[in-house]
Amino acid sequence: MSNWILSKNKADALSNGIFLIALGLLFFFNAWWPGIILAIWALLAVRQYFTGRYYDLFLTTLILLVLFFSVLFRIDLNVLTPILFIIGGIYIVFREFFYGDDKNENKEA
Template sequence: MYHPLVSRRRAKVFSVALFLIGLAIISYLHTWWPAIMLVIGLPLAFRQYLLGRFYDMVITLFVFVGVFITVQFDIWEVLLPVLFATGGIYLLFREFMEGKEETLAEEEEDLNHELEEDDEEK
């Protein structure tokens, strides 16, 4: 069971903001490939971290930063298939091992967490 640090809504806002800042940086620097892998992977990993999904965050960083490094240093022919296979196997393993939908109680807890954050802002 994971324990989120913030609500899903707030985690989504942070990750979208990080993604847009990343897009601004790579468009200014004109370095789209392979930097786009970092711009996609880092906000996704940050969102998973905020939601308390640490194993997902590690795999996301492994795949996206790994793709960036393998392409940047021209070793992609060997490592790229390993990275994608690792990510895919992890997703399948996680889905079959956890194999449960988010319960109504978890959804209610998340909603209560969001309401508490909104009250703190006021």
């Protein structure tokens, strides 16, 4: 695991604030689709950056920005979009299975 820039609580609070700002901009400009993709990306990217999860940040950015630009420019990605989400899901499952810390484990002395 990489070193954290901020504590998890501060990173969560900061990313939630960024998400609320993004939602406010979506209300102001009335640009819900595909703008909500950027709001979700901002929420996840800020949280992942400040908790030092750079590989997650890269994968999140790749998946959500490809999805955003495919919707924005009306590019038909009927095959690529599901593949991106499947790759992201497989990455998360394997990362948590092999490298995740289970904080609820009972440690015997």
